[in-house]
Amino acid sequence: MRYFLGFDLAVKSKLDIDAWRHKSLPSFEAAVPASNFHITAVFLGQITDRQLEMLSLGLDELTMQPQQFSLDMMGYWSKPKILWLGCTNVNDSVYQLYTSLIEVCKKSTIELPNRDYKPHVTLVRKVSANPPAALLAPNFVINVDKLHLFESVSGKQGVHYPIRQSWEMRKPIRPKGYS
Known part of the structure:
Protein backbone atom coordinates (compact mmCIF):
# COMPACT_ATOMS: atom_id res chain seq x y z
CA MET A 1 0.00 0.00 0.00
CA ARG A 2 1.16 3.53 -0.80
CA TYR A 3 0.89 6.23 1.83
CA PHE A 4 1.60 9.91 2.34
CA LEU A 5 1.30 12.42 5.15
CA GLY A 6 -0.64 15.54 4.36
CA PHE A 7 -3.36 18.04 5.04
CA ASP A 8 -6.96 17.76 3.94
CA LEU A 9 -8.74 20.89 2.77
CA ALA A 10 -12.11 22.02 4.09
CA VAL A 11 -14.99 21.21 1.74
CA LYS A 12 -15.58 24.92 1.09
CA SER A 13 -11.94 25.39 0.09
CA LYS A 14 -12.11 22.41 -2.26
CA LEU A 15 -15.27 23.79 -3.89
CA ASP A 16 -13.79 27.31 -4.14
CA ILE A 17 -10.60 26.01 -5.82
CA ASP A 18 -12.65 23.86 -8.19
CA ALA A 19 -14.87 26.83 -9.13
CA TRP A 20 -11.77 28.98 -9.73
CA ARG A 21 -10.24 26.23 -11.89
CA HIS A 22 -13.38 26.03 -14.05
CA LYS A 23 -13.53 29.83 -14.48
CA SER A 24 -9.82 30.46 -14.96
CA LEU A 25 -8.41 27.52 -16.90
CA PRO A 26 -9.26 25.57 -20.02
CA SER A 27 -10.97 22.21 -19.61
CA PHE A 28 -8.64 19.27 -18.99
CA GLU A 29 -9.27 15.58 -19.51
CA ALA A 30 -7.33 14.51 -16.41
CA ALA A 31 -8.53 17.16 -13.96
CA VAL A 32 -8.17 16.01 -10.36
CA PRO A 33 -11.59 15.70 -8.68
CA ALA A 34 -12.13 18.35 -6.02
CA SER A 35 -12.70 15.58 -3.48
CA ASN A 36 -9.02 14.59 -3.94
CA PHE A 37 -7.59 18.07 -3.27
CA HIS A 38 -5.02 17.98 -0.46
CA ILE A 39 -1.57 19.31 0.39
CA THR A 40 1.04 16.58 0.69
CA ALA A 41 3.51 17.00 3.55
CA VAL A 42 5.66 13.89 2.94
CA PHE A 43 5.18 11.20 0.30
CA LEU A 44 6.01 7.87 1.95
CA GLY A 45 5.41 5.42 -0.88
CA GLN A 46 5.29 1.71 -0.09
CA ILE A 47 5.94 1.09 3.61
CA THR A 48 5.80 -1.98 5.79
CA ASP A 49 3.42 -2.56 8.69
CA ARG A 50 6.37 -2.16 11.08
CA GLN A 51 7.36 1.18 9.53
CA LEU A 52 3.74 2.30 9.72
CA GLU A 53 3.60 1.37 13.41
CA MET A 54 6.86 3.20 14.17
CA LEU A 55 5.69 6.25 12.19
CA SER A 56 2.40 6.36 14.06
CA LEU A 57 4.15 6.16 17.43
CA GLY A 58 6.60 8.88 16.40
CA LEU A 59 3.81 11.19 15.24
CA ASP A 60 1.89 10.57 18.47
CA GLU A 61 4.86 12.14 20.30
CA LEU A 62 5.29 15.08 17.92
CA THR A 63 3.99 18.51 18.94
CA MET A 64 2.56 20.25 15.89
CA GLN A 65 1.06 23.70 15.49
CA PRO A 66 -1.79 24.58 13.09
CA GLN A 67 -0.51 25.88 9.77
CA GLN A 68 -1.64 28.31 7.10
CA PHE A 69 -0.96 28.06 3.37
CA SER A 70 -1.55 30.95 0.95
CA LEU A 71 -2.21 29.29 -2.39
CA ASP A 72 -1.53 32.23 -4.69
CA MET A 73 0.39 30.87 -7.67
CA MET A 74 -0.02 28.27 -10.36
CA GLY A 75 2.84 26.08 -11.56
CA TYR A 76 3.63 23.25 -13.93
CA TRP A 77 6.07 20.36 -13.54
CA SER A 78 6.92 18.93 -16.96
CA LYS A 79 8.40 15.59 -15.88
CA PRO A 80 5.36 14.35 -13.93
CA LYS A 81 3.12 16.50 -16.20
CA ASP A 92 8.98 29.17 8.35
CA SER A 93 6.72 27.14 10.64
CA VAL A 94 5.67 25.01 7.65
CA TYR A 95 9.31 24.21 6.89
CA GLN A 96 9.95 23.46 10.57
CA LEU A 97 7.03 21.02 10.60
CA TYR A 98 8.27 19.42 7.37
CA THR A 99 11.75 18.95 8.92
CA SER A 100 10.19 17.36 12.02
CA LEU A 101 8.12 14.99 9.86
CA ILE A 102 11.21 13.96 7.89
CA GLU A 103 13.02 13.16 11.15
CA VAL A 104 10.11 10.99 12.34
CA CYS A 105 10.14 9.18 8.99
CA LYS A 106 13.88 8.55 9.22
CA LYS A 107 13.50 7.17 12.77
CA SER A 108 10.81 4.90 11.34
CA THR A 109 13.32 3.58 8.77
CA ILE A 110 11.34 5.08 5.89
CA GLU A 111 13.66 6.07 3.06
CA LEU A 112 12.67 9.32 1.39
CA PRO A 113 14.05 11.08 -1.68
CA ASN A 114 16.04 14.21 -0.90
CA ARG A 115 14.01 17.03 -2.46
CA ASP A 116 12.86 20.51 -1.62
CA TYR A 117 9.42 20.86 -0.07
CA LYS A 118 6.93 22.68 -2.29
CA PRO A 119 3.45 22.67 -0.69
CA HIS A 120 0.85 22.46 -3.43
CA VAL A 121 -2.54 21.19 -4.53
CA THR A 122 -2.49 19.13 -7.71
CA LEU A 123 -5.13 20.46 -10.10
CA VAL A 124 -4.53 18.38 -13.24
CA ARG A 125 -2.46 15.32 -14.14
CA LYS A 126 -1.16 14.24 -17.56
CA VAL A 127 -0.79 17.82 -18.86
CA SER A 128 1.35 17.49 -21.98
CA ALA A 129 2.50 21.14 -22.08
CA ASN A 130 2.55 24.15 -19.80
CA PRO A 131 -0.95 25.65 -20.13
CA PRO A 132 -1.59 29.36 -20.54
CA ALA A 133 -1.75 31.61 -17.48
CA ALA A 134 -4.98 31.53 -15.50
CA LEU A 135 -7.57 34.19 -16.39
CA LEU A 136 -7.99 34.97 -12.68
CA ALA A 137 -5.10 34.92 -10.22
CA PRO A 138 -5.51 32.30 -7.49
CA ASN A 139 -5.84 33.58 -3.95
CA PHE A 140 -6.79 30.97 -1.36
CA VAL A 141 -5.89 30.86 2.32
CA ILE A 142 -5.92 27.32 3.68
CA ASN A 143 -5.82 26.72 7.43
CA VAL A 144 -5.08 23.23 8.68
CA ASP A 145 -5.23 21.84 12.20
CA LYS A 146 -4.77 18.11 11.54
CA LEU A 147 -2.08 16.04 9.92
CA HIS A 148 -3.41 12.94 8.17
CA LEU A 149 -2.01 9.65 6.99
CA PHE A 150 -3.56 9.12 3.56
CA GLU A 151 -3.54 5.91 1.57
CA SER A 152 -3.39 6.12 -2.21
CA VAL A 153 -5.98 3.65 -3.51
CA SER A 154 -6.50 2.95 -7.21
CA GLY A 155 -9.81 1.57 -8.42
CA LYS A 156 -12.17 1.45 -11.37
CA GLN A 157 -13.29 5.02 -10.64
CA GLY A 158 -9.68 6.27 -10.49
CA VAL A 159 -7.49 7.05 -7.51
CA HIS A 160 -8.79 8.27 -4.17
CA TYR A 161 -7.13 9.08 -0.87
CA PRO A 162 -8.85 7.74 2.24
CA ILE A 163 -7.58 9.06 5.56
CA ARG A 164 -6.24 6.19 7.69
CA GLN A 165 -5.10 8.11 10.77
CA SER A 166 -5.06 11.73 12.01
CA TRP A 167 -3.10 13.84 14.48
CA GLU A 168 -4.32 17.09 16.03
CA MET A 169 -2.20 20.20 15.58
CA ARG A 170 -2.55 22.45 18.62
CA LYS A 171 -1.55 26.00 19.36
CA PRO A 172 1.08 26.15 22.07
CA ILE A 173 -0.26 26.90 25.53
CA ARG A 174 1.46 29.88 27.11
CA PRO A 175 1.63 30.32 30.88
CA LYS A 176 -0.21 33.29 32.36
CA GLY A 177 1.78 36.50 32.15
CA TYR A 178 3.30 35.68 28.74
CA SER A 179 2.13 37.30 25.55
Missing part, protein backbone atom coordinates in the same frame (compact mmCIF):
# COMPACT_ATOMS: atom_id res chain seq x y z
CA ILE A 82 1.29 18.12 -13.29
CA LEU A 83 -0.45 21.48 -13.08
CA TRP A 84 -0.57 22.69 -9.48
CA LEU A 85 -1.61 25.50 -7.18
CA GLY A 86 1.04 26.57 -4.68
CA CYS A 87 2.48 29.25 -2.41
CA THR A 88 4.65 32.19 -3.45
CA ASN A 89 5.88 32.36 0.15
CA VAL A 90 5.88 29.55 2.68
CA ASN A 91 5.87 30.25 6.43
Whole structure:
Protein backbone atom coordinates (compact mmCIF):
# COMPACT_ATOMS: atom_id res chain seq x y z
CA MET A 1 0.00 0.00 0.00
CA ARG A 2 1.16 3.53 -0.80
CA TYR A 3 0.89 6.23 1.83
CA PHE A 4 1.60 9.91 2.34
CA LEU A 5 1.30 12.42 5.15
CA GLY A 6 -0.64 15.54 4.36
CA PHE A 7 -3.36 18.04 5.04
CA ASP A 8 -6.96 17.76 3.94
CA LEU A 9 -8.74 20.89 2.77
CA ALA A 10 -12.11 22.02 4.09
CA VAL A 11 -14.99 21.21 1.74
CA LYS A 12 -15.58 24.92 1.09
CA SER A 13 -11.94 25.39 0.09
CA LYS A 14 -12.11 22.41 -2.26
CA LEU A 15 -15.27 23.79 -3.89
CA ASP A 16 -13.79 27.31 -4.14
CA ILE A 17 -10.60 26.01 -5.82
CA ASP A 18 -12.65 23.86 -8.19
CA ALA A 19 -14.87 26.83 -9.13
CA TRP A 20 -11.77 28.98 -9.73
CA ARG A 21 -10.24 26.23 -11.89
CA HIS A 22 -13.38 26.03 -14.05
CA LYS A 23 -13.53 29.83 -14.48
CA SER A 24 -9.82 30.46 -14.96
CA LEU A 25 -8.41 27.52 -16.90
CA PRO A 26 -9.26 25.57 -20.02
CA SER A 27 -10.97 22.21 -19.61
CA PHE A 28 -8.64 19.27 -18.99
CA GLU A 29 -9.27 15.58 -19.51
CA ALA A 30 -7.33 14.51 -16.41
CA ALA A 31 -8.53 17.16 -13.96
CA VAL A 32 -8.17 16.01 -10.36
CA PRO A 33 -11.59 15.70 -8.68
CA ALA A 34 -12.13 18.35 -6.02
CA SER A 35 -12.70 15.58 -3.48
CA ASN A 36 -9.02 14.59 -3.94
CA PHE A 37 -7.59 18.07 -3.27
CA HIS A 38 -5.02 17.98 -0.46
CA ILE A 39 -1.57 19.31 0.39
CA THR A 40 1.04 16.58 0.69
CA ALA A 41 3.51 17.00 3.55
CA VAL A 42 5.66 13.89 2.94
CA PHE A 43 5.18 11.20 0.30
CA LEU A 44 6.01 7.87 1.95
CA GLY A 45 5.41 5.42 -0.88
CA GLN A 46 5.29 1.71 -0.09
CA ILE A 47 5.94 1.09 3.61
CA THR A 48 5.80 -1.98 5.79
CA ASP A 49 3.42 -2.56 8.69
CA ARG A 50 6.37 -2.16 11.08
CA GLN A 51 7.36 1.18 9.53
CA LEU A 52 3.74 2.30 9.72
CA GLU A 53 3.60 1.37 13.41
CA MET A 54 6.86 3.20 14.17
CA LEU A 55 5.69 6.25 12.19
CA SER A 56 2.40 6.36 14.06
CA LEU A 57 4.15 6.16 17.43
CA GLY A 58 6.60 8.88 16.40
CA LEU A 59 3.81 11.19 15.24
CA ASP A 60 1.89 10.57 18.47
CA GLU A 61 4.86 12.14 20.30
CA LEU A 62 5.29 15.08 17.92
CA THR A 63 3.99 18.51 18.94
CA MET A 64 2.56 20.25 15.89
CA GLN A 65 1.06 23.70 15.49
CA PRO A 66 -1.79 24.58 13.09
CA GLN A 67 -0.51 25.88 9.77
CA GLN A 68 -1.64 28.31 7.10
CA PHE A 69 -0.96 28.06 3.37
CA SER A 70 -1.55 30.95 0.95
CA LEU A 71 -2.21 29.29 -2.39
CA ASP A 72 -1.53 32.23 -4.69
CA MET A 73 0.39 30.87 -7.67
CA MET A 74 -0.02 28.27 -10.36
CA GLY A 75 2.84 26.08 -11.56
CA TYR A 76 3.63 23.25 -13.93
CA TRP A 77 6.07 20.36 -13.54
CA SER A 78 6.92 18.93 -16.96
CA LYS A 79 8.40 15.59 -15.88
CA PRO A 80 5.36 14.35 -13.93
CA LYS A 81 3.12 16.50 -16.20
CA ILE A 82 1.29 18.12 -13.29
CA LEU A 83 -0.45 21.48 -13.08
CA TRP A 84 -0.57 22.69 -9.48
CA LEU A 85 -1.61 25.50 -7.18
CA GLY A 86 1.04 26.57 -4.68
CA CYS A 87 2.48 29.25 -2.41
CA THR A 88 4.65 32.19 -3.45
CA ASN A 89 5.88 32.36 0.15
CA VAL A 90 5.88 29.55 2.68
CA ASN A 91 5.87 30.25 6.43
CA ASP A 92 8.98 29.17 8.35
CA SER A 93 6.72 27.14 10.64
CA VAL A 94 5.67 25.01 7.65
CA TYR A 95 9.31 24.21 6.89
CA GLN A 96 9.95 23.46 10.57
CA LEU A 97 7.03 21.02 10.60
CA TYR A 98 8.27 19.42 7.37
CA THR A 99 11.75 18.95 8.92
CA SER A 100 10.19 17.36 12.02
CA LEU A 101 8.12 14.99 9.86
CA ILE A 102 11.21 13.96 7.89
CA GLU A 103 13.02 13.16 11.15
CA VAL A 104 10.11 10.99 12.34
CA CYS A 105 10.14 9.18 8.99
CA LYS A 106 13.88 8.55 9.22
CA LYS A 107 13.50 7.17 12.77
CA SER A 108 10.81 4.90 11.34
CA THR A 109 13.32 3.58 8.77
CA ILE A 110 11.34 5.08 5.89
CA GLU A 111 13.66 6.07 3.06
CA LEU A 112 12.67 9.32 1.39
CA PRO A 113 14.05 11.08 -1.68
CA ASN A 114 16.04 14.21 -0.90
CA ARG A 115 14.01 17.03 -2.46
CA ASP A 116 12.86 20.51 -1.62
CA TYR A 117 9.42 20.86 -0.07
CA LYS A 118 6.93 22.68 -2.29
CA PRO A 119 3.45 22.67 -0.69
CA HIS A 120 0.85 22.46 -3.43
CA VAL A 121 -2.54 21.19 -4.53
CA THR A 122 -2.49 19.13 -7.71
CA LEU A 123 -5.13 20.46 -10.10
CA VAL A 124 -4.53 18.38 -13.24
CA ARG A 125 -2.46 15.32 -14.14
CA LYS A 126 -1.16 14.24 -17.56
CA VAL A 127 -0.79 17.82 -18.86
CA SER A 128 1.35 17.49 -21.98
CA ALA A 129 2.50 21.14 -22.08
CA ASN A 130 2.55 24.15 -19.80
CA PRO A 131 -0.95 25.65 -20.13
CA PRO A 132 -1.59 29.36 -20.54
CA ALA A 133 -1.75 31.61 -17.48
CA ALA A 134 -4.98 31.53 -15.50
CA LEU A 135 -7.57 34.19 -16.39
CA LEU A 136 -7.99 34.97 -12.68
CA ALA A 137 -5.10 34.92 -10.22
CA PRO A 138 -5.51 32.30 -7.49
CA ASN A 139 -5.84 33.58 -3.95
CA PHE A 140 -6.79 30.97 -1.36
CA VAL A 141 -5.89 30.86 2.32
CA ILE A 142 -5.92 27.32 3.68
CA ASN A 143 -5.82 26.72 7.43
CA VAL A 144 -5.08 23.23 8.68
CA ASP A 145 -5.23 21.84 12.20
CA LYS A 146 -4.77 18.11 11.54
CA LEU A 147 -2.08 16.04 9.92
CA HIS A 148 -3.41 12.94 8.17
CA LEU A 149 -2.01 9.65 6.99
CA PHE A 150 -3.56 9.12 3.56
CA GLU A 151 -3.54 5.91 1.57
CA SER A 152 -3.39 6.12 -2.21
CA VAL A 153 -5.98 3.65 -3.51
CA SER A 154 -6.50 2.95 -7.21
CA GLY A 155 -9.81 1.57 -8.42
CA LYS A 156 -12.17 1.45 -11.37
CA GLN A 157 -13.29 5.02 -10.64
CA GLY A 158 -9.68 6.27 -10.49
CA VAL A 159 -7.49 7.05 -7.51
CA HIS A 160 -8.79 8.27 -4.17
CA TYR A 161 -7.13 9.08 -0.87
CA PRO A 162 -8.85 7.74 2.24
CA ILE A 163 -7.58 9.06 5.56
CA ARG A 164 -6.24 6.19 7.69
CA GLN A 165 -5.10 8.11 10.77
CA SER A 166 -5.06 11.73 12.01
CA TRP A 167 -3.10 13.84 14.48
CA GLU A 168 -4.32 17.09 16.03
CA MET A 169 -2.20 20.20 15.58
CA ARG A 170 -2.55 22.45 18.62
CA LYS A 171 -1.55 26.00 19.36
CA PRO A 172 1.08 26.15 22.07
CA ILE A 173 -0.26 26.90 25.53
CA ARG A 174 1.46 29.88 27.11
CA PRO A 175 1.63 30.32 30.88
CA LYS A 176 -0.21 33.29 32.36
CA GLY A 177 1.78 36.50 32.15
CA TYR A 178 3.30 35.68 28.74
CA SER A 179 2.13 37.30 25.55
